[in-house]
Amino acid sequence: xxxxxxxxxxxxxxxxxxxxxxxxxxLPDDQPAYVASWIYVFGxxxxxxxxxxxxxxxxxxxxxxxxxxxxxxxxFTNSMHFWSVQMFFAFMVIHLWGKFWxxxxxxxxxxxxxxxxxxxxxxxxxAFTGYLIQTNFxxxxxxxxxxxxxxxxxxxxxxTVTNLGQMLLLxxxxxxxxxxxxxxxxxxxxxxxGVVPPIDALPFDMEVRK
Amino acid sequence: MTGWLAxxxxxxxxxxxxxxxxxxISNLIVILIMLVLFAAAILIKFPKERE
Numbered sequence: 001x002x003x004x005x006x007x008x009x010x011x012x013x014x015x016x017x018x019x020x021x022x023x024x025x026x027l028p029d030d031q032p033a034y035v036a037s038w039i040y041v042f043g044x045x046x047x048x049x050x051x052x053x054x055x056x057x058x059x060x061x062x063x064x065x066x067x068x069x070x071x072x073x074x075x076f077t078n079s080m081h082f083w084s085v086q087m088f089f090a091f092m093v094i095h096l097w098g099k100f101w102x103x104x105x106x107x108x109x110x111x112x113x114x115x116x117x118x119x120x121x122x123x124x125x126x127a128f129t130g131y132l133i134q135t136n137f138x139x140x141x142x143x144x145x146x147x148x149x150x151x152x153x154x155x156x157x158x159x160t161v162t163n164l165g166q167m168l169l170l171x172x173x174x175x176x177x178x179x180x181x182x183x184x185x186x187x188x189x190x191x192x193x194g195v196v197p198p199i200d201a202l203p204f205d206m207e208v209r210k
Numbered sequence: 211m212t213g214w215l216a217x218x219x220x221x222x223x224x225x226x227x228x229x230x231x232x233x234x235i236s237n238l239i240v241i242l243i244m245l246v247l248f249a250a251a252i253l254i255k256f257p258k259e260r261e
Contacts, residue, residue, distance in 0.1 A: 036258070038251035090240070094248050 021192050028191070035195050042095035043190070049088035050183065054176065056081040061172055065135065085127055092120065104196040112189035119182045126179055129171035132161055143167075 034040075059077050060068050068074035096116070098104075105113035132143050143161045150156045160166055223234040 036256045038254055038256055039248075042251065086240075090244050090247075094244055094251065097248055098251070 021188065025194075026188075026191050031195060032197065032201075034198050034201050039098040040195065042091050042098060046088060046091040046095055047183070047187070049084050049091055050179075052084040053081060053088055054180075056084060057172070057176070069135075085130065089123070089127070092123065096120065099196070102196060102198055106196060106199075107193060109189070109193045109196055112186065112193055115182055115186040115189055119179065119186055122175060122179045122182060126171065126175040129167045129175060132167040133164060133171055135164070 056077050060081055063074060063077075068078040099113070099116070128146075132139050132146075146161045147156060150159055150161060223236060225232050225234050226238065
């Protein structure tokens, strides 16, 4: 490789990618034996729930509130969006419990842990803005209670929970984008470092199984 | 089914209180289900693939 190629950002990015995340790590077809446990299922269950959230959210955005507040199929899609969020949080918290009790930041996995923690916080903000844009008495109650909290910490003028337009745009554009990007990085980190072994894992457990 | 569900949901939540701590029964049920799922995920054996 010539010196000029080394200076190109494309070449440097490609080399760094191949060094850190070769394609057999990115798309593996085998895993260590210890991964054959139900507790390792909840991460991907969280991503599956996120997929349903995004898909139903896109349908809701295209059809609009006049559809999802009145028609049967609209109400069904709206409910699916809501209940997949409930499942998303339940799976994510069980995933968090599992990873916390096996100290999943071991083995140079601090960034995996940190991106997971940030995803959790951004998810709460995304769900919160979702509750605020229901345009019913529930959302009115939540926003009027929350505005006092946000005003008391001095961010009320910047993050105005009673501003339906701001909350709607944050919920459907900004926050899902942030959530999607951090989740993507989180999954790449898992692929790069591998799935964390149990604390008492033996060398036998580390053997891969197809 | 939906009529029963609507009548079941269409009232203020029932809360349990212990001093400063309070929780709605519905939230408590969700948390208990999550704890049961967590315990089950650790205790129940993962099915082995057929050789």
